[in-house]
Amino acid sequence: MTLKTKTIMHDRTRSTKWPIDQSKEAMIAWLMSIPAIVLILVFLIVPFILAFYFSLTNQRLISPNPTEFTGLQNYRQLLKLRVLRLDSLIDETGQPILDEAGNVTFPLEREIIRNPDYPQYAGFQNWKSWDIGNSRYSLLAGDVVFMKSLINTLYFALVIVPGQAGLGLLLALLINQRTKGVNIFRTIYFMPVVVSIVIVSILFRFIYSGDNGLLNSVLVFISAGRFTPIDWMASTTTAMPAIMAMSAWQAVGIHMVIWLAGLQNIPHVLYEAADIDGANAIQKFRFVTWPGLHNTAVFILVTITIAALGLFTQIHVMTRGGPLDSTSTVIFQAVRRGFDMQNIAYGSTISLVFFILVLSVAMIQRYLTREKKA
Amino acid sequence: MKINKVFCSMIAMLIVFSLVLTACGTAAPNGPDTTAPDVVDETTEETVGDPSSTPITLTMWYHGAGNEVERNILLGIINDYNSSQDKYVVVVQDFPQISYNESVVAAALAGNLPDIIDVDGPVMPNWAWAGYLSPLQLSDGALDDFLPTTIGMWGGEVYSVGLWEAACALYARKSVLDAYGIRIPTLEQPWDLEEFDAALETLTASGEFDYALDLGMAWTGEWYPYGFSPFLQSFGGDIIDRSTFTTAEGVLNGPEAIAFGEWWQSLFVRGLAPGTTQDPADRDTGFIEGRYALMWNGNWAGASALEPFGDDLLILPAPDFGNGSRIGAGSWQFGISAASQHKEGATEFIEFMMQDQYLVAFSDGINNIPSTLTAAATSKNFSSGAPFEIFFDYSAAQATLRPPTPAYLTAALIFEKALADIANGADVVNTLDNATDDINADIAANGGYGFDGSVVGPSITEDAIATGR
Numbered sequence: 001m002t003l004k005t006k007t008i009m010h011d012r013t014r015s016t017k018w019p020i021d022q023s024k025e026a027m028i029a030w031l032m033s034i035p036a037i038v039l040i041l042v043f044l045i046v047p048f049i050l051a052f053y054f055s056l057t058n059q060r061l062i063s064p065n066p067t068e069f070t071g072l073q074n075y076r077q078l079l080k081l082r083v084l085r086l087d088s089l090i091d092e093t094g095q096p097i098l099d100e101a102g103n104v105t106f107p108l109e110r111e112i113i114r115n116p117d118y119p120q121y122a123g124f125q126n127w128k129s130w131d132i133g134n135s136r137y138s139l140l141a142g143d144v145v146f147m148k149s150l151i152n153t154l155y156f157a158l159v160i161v162p163g164q165a166g167l168g169l170l171l172a173l174l175i176n177q178r179t180k181g182v183n184i185f186r187t188i189y190f191m192p193v194v195v196s197i198v199i200v201s202i203l204f205r206f207i208y209s210g211d212n213g214l215l216n217s218v219l220v221f222i223s224a225g226r227f228t229p230i231d232w233m234a235s236t237t238t239a240m241p242a243i244m245a246m247s248a249w250q251a252v253g254i255h256m257v258i259w260l261a262g263l264q265n266i267p268h269v270l271y272e273a274a275d276i277d278g279a280n281a282i283q284k285f286r287f288v289t290w291p292g293l294h295n296t297a298v299f300i301l302v303t304i305t306i307a308a309l310g311l312f313t314q315i316h317v318m319t320r321g322g323p324l325d326s327t328s329t330v331i332f333q334a335v336r337r338g339f340d341m342q343n344i345a346y347g348s349t350i351s352l353v354f355f356i357l358v359l360s361v362a363m364i365q366r367y368l369t370r371e372k373k374a
Numbered sequence: 375m376k377i378n379k380v381f382c383s384m385i386a387m388l389i390v391f392s393l394v395l396t397a398c399g400t401a402a403p404n405g406p407d408t409t410a411p412d413v414v415d416e417t418t419e420e421t422v423g424d425p426s427s428t429p430i431t432l433t434m435w436y437h438g439a440g441n442e443v444e445r446n447i448l449l450g451i452i453n454d455y456n457s458s459q460d461k462y463v464v465v466v467q468d469f470p471q472i473s474y475n476e477s478v479v480a481a482a483l484a485g486n487l488p489d490i491i492d493v494d495g496p497v498m499p500n501w502a503w504a505g506y507l508s509p510l511q512l513s514d515g516a517l518d519d520f521l522p523t524t525i526g527m528w529g530g531e532v533y534s535v536g537l538w539e540a541a542c543a544l545y546a547r548k549s550v551l552d553a554y555g556i557r558i559p560t561l562e563q564p565w566d567l568e569e570f571d572a573a574l575e576t577l578t579a580s581g582e583f584d585y586a587l588d589l590g591m592a593w594t595g596e597w598y599p600y601g602f603s604p605f606l607q608s609f610g611g612d613i614i615d616r617s618t619f620t621t622a623e624g625v626l627n628g629p630e631a632i633a634f635g636e637w638w639q640s641l642f643v644r645g646l647a648p649g650t651t652q653d654p655a656d657r658d659t660g661f662i663e664g665r666y667a668l669m670w671n672g673n674w675a676g677a678s679a680l681e682p683f684g685d686d687l688l689i690l691p692a693p694d695f696g697n698g699s700r701i702g703a704g705s706w707q708f709g710i711s712a713a714s715q716h717k718e719g720a721t722e723f724i725e726f727m728m729q730d731q732y733l734v735a736f737s738d739g740i741n742n743i744p745s746t747l748t749a750a751a752t753s754k755n756f757s758s759g760a761p762f763e764i765f766f767d768y769s770a771a772q773a774t775l776r777p778p779t780p781a782y783l784t785a786a787l788i789f790e791k792a793l794a795d796i797a798n799g800a801d802v803v804n805t806l807d808n809a810t811d812d813i814n815a816d817i818a819a820n821g822g823y824g825f826d827g828s829v830v831g832p833s834i835t836e837d838a839i840a841t842g843r
Contacts, residue, residue, distance in 0.1 A: 058819050062482060062504045065821050077815075110807055123815075125808050144808070210651060234651040234798075320594065322650065323798040341784045342479070343819065 048355075054348040061342035074349040080142040082124055084112065088134040096134050106136045113140070146350065149321075149328040150357075156244060156329070157308040157361075164248045164308075165300050168255030169293075175256070176263045193253035201317035204246045208232035233319060236326035243314050243327060251307070255300055262296030263289065298369045302362055309358050330354045429463045432719050433488035435478065437706060439468035447732075447739045455726045462719040464490070472595070482506040487711035489720045493534055494596065495526060495704025496776040496786065502528040503780035503824060508712040509533055511721055516728065519746040523703035523773045529824070534707035535724065537733050538742035541769040542601060542701045544690040545661055545669040545679050551688070554580060561691050561767055567637070570693040574646045577667040585648050587641070588666035591797065592652040598790035599776055601670060602638075604692060604700035607774055607834050609634040613789050614813060617833040619779040619825040622813040625834065626789075627806040634695070635802035642797050650794050673765045677741050680761055689764050692772060698839040703773035705742065743769055774839060780823040784816045 055074055059067045088096040088104040096104045109129075113121045124140035127147055131137075141147045175186050192200065207214045210231025219227040232242045266289060274284050312331040315321060321328035321336070330350060338347015434452075438444040445468060452464045467488070469477050475497060481487050482504070493501055501507045509531040517525055517535065526534030551558055556573045559565045565573065577586035590597055603613055611631030614622050625631065641647045648656065648666075661669035662682055669675070680687055692699045708727065710720045733749035736742060743756055743765055750756040756766050776782055792809040796802055817823060834840070 060820065062479060062506070063820060064503065064505050108803075110803060114807065123811065125811065126804055209653060211653060211656070231651050234649065236798075322794055324795055324800055336787075339476070340787055341816065343784075343816070 051348040051351050054345050055352050057345050059345040059348075061339065061344050063342075070345070074346055075353075077123070077142045078146055078346070078349050078353065080124070081147075082121065082140045084109070084121065084124075084138040084140055086112070086136045086138070088136070104131065104134055106131075109138060145321075145325050145328060146330070146333055148325045149330050149333045152240060152325075152327060153309055153311060153329045153331075155240065156311050157305060159241075159244050160248060160308040161301065161304050163244070164252055165255060165297075165304055167248060168252050168300070169259050171252065171256040172259035172263055176260055189256055190253040192250045195250070197250060197313045198317055200246065200250045201314050204242075205233065205318050208242050210234060234323055236324050239319055239323060239327050243318065247311070247314055255304065258296060258300055259293070262293045266292035294369075294371070298365075301365055301369065305361055305365060306358055309354070309361065330357070429460055430716055430719060432462050432464045432490060432716055432723060434464055434466045434490035434492075434723075435474075435488045436466055436468050436492050437471045437474040437494075439470045441740070443739045444736075447735050450735065451727055451732050455723055458726070462716070462723065464723055478506075485713060487713045489711060489714040489716055490708060490723060491711050492706050492708050493526070494706055495523075495534070495536065496596075496599070496778070496782050498526040498534050498707065498709065499528045499778050500780040500783040501709075502533045506712050507533050507709045508714065508717060510535065510710060510724065511717075512725060516725055519748060520728075521743075521745050521769065523769070523775060524705070524707065524745040526704070526707050526709065528778070534709035535728065535745075536705050536707035537727060537745055538705055538736050538740075539703065539745055539769050539773070540672050540674065540705040540742055541703075541765045541773065542604070542670065542672050542692065543765065543768055544692065545671055545675070546667070546688040546690055547683055547686050548688050549686050550577070550667055558688065559690050559693075561764075561771060564691045564699045565693040567693065567695050571637075574641075574668075575644075578644070578646050583667045584660070584665040585646065586667045587647045588652075588657065588660050588669045588671075589641075589647050590652075590657050590670060591648060591650050591794075592654040592657040594790070594794075596786065598793050599786040600702040601672075602793055603776060603789065604702050604772075604774055605638070605695065606631060606634045608692065608695040608697050608700045609637075610695075610697040610835050612777065612834040613785050614777040614779060614781055614817075615833060616777045616779075617829050617831060617836075618827050619777065619781065619830065620817055620822050620827045622785070622810040626813065627803070627810040630697075631806055632803055635796050635806055638793065639796050639799070639802055643799075649797050673743055673762055674741050676755070676762050676765075689762070691768055697835055698842075699772045700774040700839060701768060701772045703769070703775050772839065774834075774837075779825070781813065781817050781820070785813045788812045788816075 056069060056071060057067050058070050058073075086106045086109065088106055091097050099105050109126060112118050113124055113126075115121075121140065123142060125142070125144040127139045127141045127144045129136055129138040171189050175182050175189065210216065210229060210233075213229075213232070215232065216227075216229035220229060230238060232238045270288050270292070271284060274288050279287065310331055311329045312335065315327050315329055315332045316335070319327040321332055331354065334347045334350040334354065337343050337350060436445075436448060438448070448466060452466055456463050475494070478487070478491060478493075478501070482501075487506055491501075491507070493507070498507065502509075510533060512532065512535070517532065520535065521539050524536035524539050525532055526536070548558070551573075554573075554576050556576060557565075557569070559569075574586040577583060590601060593601075599613065606612065606626075609630045611628060611634055612622075612625040615625045642649045648660075656665070658678075660666040661671075662679060669679070671679075676689070692701050708724050710717055710724070714720050730744075730746060730749040730752070733744040733746060734753045737744040737749065737753040737756060741755055741762070743762075744750045744753050750766055751758065754760065755762040757763065777785070788809050792805050795805050832838075
């Protein structure tokens with residue numbers, strides 16, 4: 001087989017004057033890639049360079065004022081962090097003053113942050129405070145909403161990436177069988193993928209509704225009335241998990257299909273060999289299926305990660321970042337700042353930070369999943 | 375070698391090509407002012423010279439897509455105008471309200487604005503400042519009878535005019551208030567904070583209602599600043615200090631604003647009002663179905679509330695929290711884009727729309743307050759003795775503009791988020807401080823939006839409503 005192909009190749013190359021031909025071929029190749037190159041340049045590379053430039057200025061979406069170069073000001077505002085330690089209020093004897101409930105009292109934080117005598121704290125906002133002994137430690141940030149968004153985005157990715165990939169694999173294993181009616185299940189599992197995420201988001205807003213939502217009704221019914229209905233989108237603890245569940249349900253079908261393709265690429269003879277060796281189902285999965293899925297797994301890991309970090313549509317439609325920023329994400333903030341608030345410079349800064357985040361996560365994954373050569 | 379050369383020249387070509395493209399793209403924001411005028415003069419001269427030529431098309435954008443009644447009234451006016459003369463033909467394009475402002479901003483960036491734009495009153499200063507609205511050159515006396523809040527002013531010039539005004543009030547039922555011994559407030563003697571709060575507590579304690587007060591928290595967007603900033607202003611605070619328009623410090627995070635914030639949060643903590651996750655359907659039907667005792671809403675909701683309750687329906691004035699009873703002012707208005715090549719025609723059409731008969735048509739159709747007294751006198755709902763006449767009085771006595779500054783556009787978004795966060799339990803002082811910082815940062819980043827910090831008018835505690843002048 002191989003030998004034959006080689007001969008043919010050899011014949012073809014020998015019969016033509018190949019140096020000229022190759023340059024001609026290269027030329028055609030370049031010509032054919034022009035549309036792609038133009039599109040990538042115009043919609044990817046140039047906007048990226050522009051975003052980098054904008055992030056160093058005070059560029060507005062629309063403004064009669066000229067754009068000014070502001071250096072790293074936007075990055076500083078976005079990323080700056082500081083810890084503030086407040087000592088408790090003390091009386092003449094040096095004992096901390098207690099309030100009615102017996103707690104140590106502290107001076108008001110805004111009297112430091114908004115005090116011109118402490119310029120180092122100007123422009124900071126309170127992110128979180130901890131009382132340790134007679135001191136209160138506050139973590140201050142230049143842009144608390146962005147910091148919360150960053151944490152939310154990572155939280156979402158951390159749950160969605162293993163969760164959705166695992167669920168997809170499980171479904172793929174289930175439907176990778178030659179039984180009757182398996183196509184029906186394949187269709188059912190895949191169906192949510194073809195529904196637009198906007199429509200899914202609107203539907204789930206009704207399903208999660210606190211008063212008469214479907215989810216609450218079902219839970220009340222199967223618990224025989226013992227379950228107290230929850231307003232899923234109203235609580236800071238349930239809003240994000242609710243969005244995770246919905247996102248996984250909508251997108252798992254596409255990853256199931258990719259896993260399925262990977263499964264069907266594994267030669268059947270390997271399983272037969274394993275059978276002869278007396279391997280059980282778990283051993284077959286561990287030593288035949290899983291190694292055979294390596295490339296598929298890497299691909300799925302990278303694509304889900306990028307998609308999860310770019311979470312936007314569900315947030316935009318369902319919660320607009322609320323309640324109390326518990327579902328706000330990095331991309332949502334980039335759009336809100338850049339477009340809604342018309343601050344292109346700041347939106348660009350967020351986008352660039354997002355780019356670095358995605359790039360580093362993808363590179364770490366690439367390193368961890370590299371093929372180890374013996 | 376050869377390949378490299380071809381490759382290099384191709385890349386060079388592509389870079390030049392993409393630079394040209396981006397140059398076009400970035401030039402667009404300034405485009406309307408710089409490129410349009412040349413074309414304008416040519417076209418107008420041509421038409422003036424030759425009246426028999428085909429009519430000029432005036433394009434118009436409107437925010438009311440999906441509202442059949444509103445659309446039919448507008449189309450009726452346009453048909454009347456188109457058949458009244460043969461120089462211009464007006465063509466309207468409808469947008470859904472929720473994405474209207476975004477569409478205009480995008481079109482302004484791309485240099486594709488129509489001739490006639492409708493604009494929400496508080497947003498107008500921003501669009502005028504950004505240079506995509508052009509001042510209206512109406513004929514003398516055209517605005518004489520119009521309510522002051524229907525005339526959009528910026529920098530001493532008229533940029534837009536509204537065919538209607540809107541007003542808010544507390545909807546209630548006489549039978550309910552009587553049953554719980556609650557005094558019925560009047561324009562002269564509205565509820566104060568204690569009385570209003572006690573009424574809400576009483577109504578909640580009765581157990582007859584899901585909630586005592588429906589604020590309309592389901593209506594995200596402009597409703598928050600339009601419906602709720604008058605409460606803040608009635609406490610004595612404001613979104614932006616309107617004496618200078620350069621800061622929010624002290625008005626959005628001062629003691630009055632903090633008092634408002636604490637009260638606002640307590641409405642939801644005490645279960646007096648449904649919070650941010652209110653279902654929009656409940657907003658529409660809750661009061662009518664008797665699940666909410668009071669409803670804070672605009673005149674547009676009047677017709678559907680009058681139908682089931684008839685004479686039992688009360689339309690009560692906003693409470694006075696200390697700095698006068700206040701309601702929002704400034705509804706949708708019409709203006710001309712700076713890019714328009716036919717400003718004369720557009721002005722002519724806007725003046726045509728300003729006739730009393732059309733003001734009445736809009737008022738009768740969508741239950742808005744007509745902009746002139748004469749139109750109100752002949753309208754179905756706002757004439758003397760008509761069911762909603764009281765709205766005209768409320769508007770005249772209590773209407774307070776949202777801060778008329780370009781900074782409002784961003785400040786409104788920040789204010790909306792702050793109010794939602796406080797309703798959801800965020801720390802009041804921190805939230806208001808952060809909102810103040812955000813608004814101030816935006817004003818600073820825009821070079822003060824044309825204000826230099828000097829006093830340009832009365833503050834919210836010195837204006838006509840507060841001083842009773």
